[in-house]
Amino acid sequence: MTRETDTRAVEAANTAFYEAMERGDFETVSELWLSGHDGAPHSVISCVHPGWPVLTGRGEVLRSYALIMANTEYIQFFLTDVKIALAGEVAVVTCTENILSGGPAEDGAELGPLVGQLVVATNVFRRTFDGWKLWSHHASPVLTENDEEESQEPGS
Amino acid sequence: MTRETDTRAVEAANTAFYEAMERGDFETVSELWLSGHDGAPHSVISCVHPGWPVLTGRGEVLRSYALIMANTEYIQFFLTDVKIALAGEVAVVTCTENILSGGPAEDGAELGPLVGQLVVATNVFRRTFDGWKLWSHHASPVLTENDEEESQEPGS
Numbered sequence: 486m487t488r489e490t491d492t493r494a495v496e497a498a499n500t501a502f503y504e505a506m507e508r509g510d511f512e513t514v515s516e517l518w519l520s521g522h523d524g525a526p527h528s529v530i531s532c533v534h535p536g537w538p539v540l541t542g543r544g545e546v547l548r549s550y551a552l553i554m555a556n557t558e559y560i561q562f563f564l565t566d567v568k569i570a571l572a573g574e575v576a577v578v579t580c581t582e583n584i585l586s587g588g589p590a591e592d593g594a595e596l597g598p599l600v601g602q603l604v605v606a607t608n609v610f611r612r613t614f615d616g617w618k619l620w621s622h623h624a625s626p627v628l629t630e631n632d633e634e635e636s637q638e639p640g641s
Numbered sequence: 642m643t644r645e646t647d648t649r650a651v652e653a654a655n656t657a658f659y660e661a662m663e664r665g666d667f668e669t670v671s672e673l674w675l676s677g678h679d680g681a682p683h684s685v686i687s688c689v690h691p692g693w694p695v696l697t698g699r700g701e702v703l704r705s706y707a708l709i710m711a712n713t714e715y716i717q718f719f720l721t722d723v724k725i726a727l728a729g730e731v732a733v734v735t736c737t738e739n740i741l742s743g744g745p746a747e748d749g750a751e752l753g754p755l756v757g758q759l760v761v762a763t764n765v766f767r768r769t770f771d772g773w774k775l776w777s778h779h780a781s782p783v784l785t786e787n788d789e790e791e792s793q794e795p796g797s
Contacts, residue, residue: 535781539761575731625779
C-alpha cells in the first residue's frame, strides 16, 4: 500500500469514529477501538474526554462512551484542521472538533439547549488486519481569552 | 531488546522531558522531540498545551516552549499514574501531571504566586537510533465538579 492509500484509510477511520458518535452507534465506536481480536494483543487503549482524567483499557473506555451517549440527545462534530502523521503501523491524527450538542430535554421540550464547544483531539491509530483502529484518543477544550468572563453566570 | 528494557527506556525519556521542563532547559526539551536528524524523517510532531489549540511541526512547537519558559519562573511536575503501552517502534505514555508553578515576580517579590494544576497528558514516543523521542504531546486540565465556583474571582 502506498503512503497516500494509508493516509486516506486513516482519515476514513477517523471520520467513521466521529460519525458513529453522531449516530450514538455504540457498536461501531466499540469496533473502532483496538481489541485483543485484531492481531494487536499487547495494546492497552487510553482515552481522555474534555476535562476528564485518563481512562485506560476497553472496560473503562467503552463504559465512558455508553455514559456519554446516554446523556447526549444530539451531537454533531464539524472537523477542521485534520492532520495525519504516519509512521509504519501507527498514525497520529490531530483535528479540531467543532462540537454542537444537546442534552436530554427538560420540562417536556423536544431537546435540551444546544451548546457549542471548541475541542482539539489527538487520535492515535494502529494498523490491524481489520483496518486502522484507535489506540489512544485525547480531547481537550480550547480556552479562549474571555473564557474566564464567560464562565461567570449572570448574577454571580 | 526486551519489552521490559523498552518500557524502562520510554519511562526514562518521559521523566527526562519533565525534568528538562523543570530546569527550563530548552535545549534538552528540543532534543527530546523528534527531528529530521534521528532517522525518522517523515514525522510531523504535534503538541497541545492545556487549553491551547494544536501546534504542528518543530517550529511552532519549540517556539511555544520558549514562550512558556520565558513566562515561568518556577515549575514542578509530580507525575502519578504513569502508564506505558508499547507496540514495536511506538509507545503511548499516559500520566497525571500534578503541577506546581509560579510566574515572574511582581512588585519586587522574589516569586509570583504559586498555582497548583491538575493536568493529564498523553505522550507518544518513537524509537530512533538516538533513543525514544516525542512524536506527540497532548496535555489537558482535569476539571473537578466545583471548578465553576472556583473560577469566579472574589468580588466578581
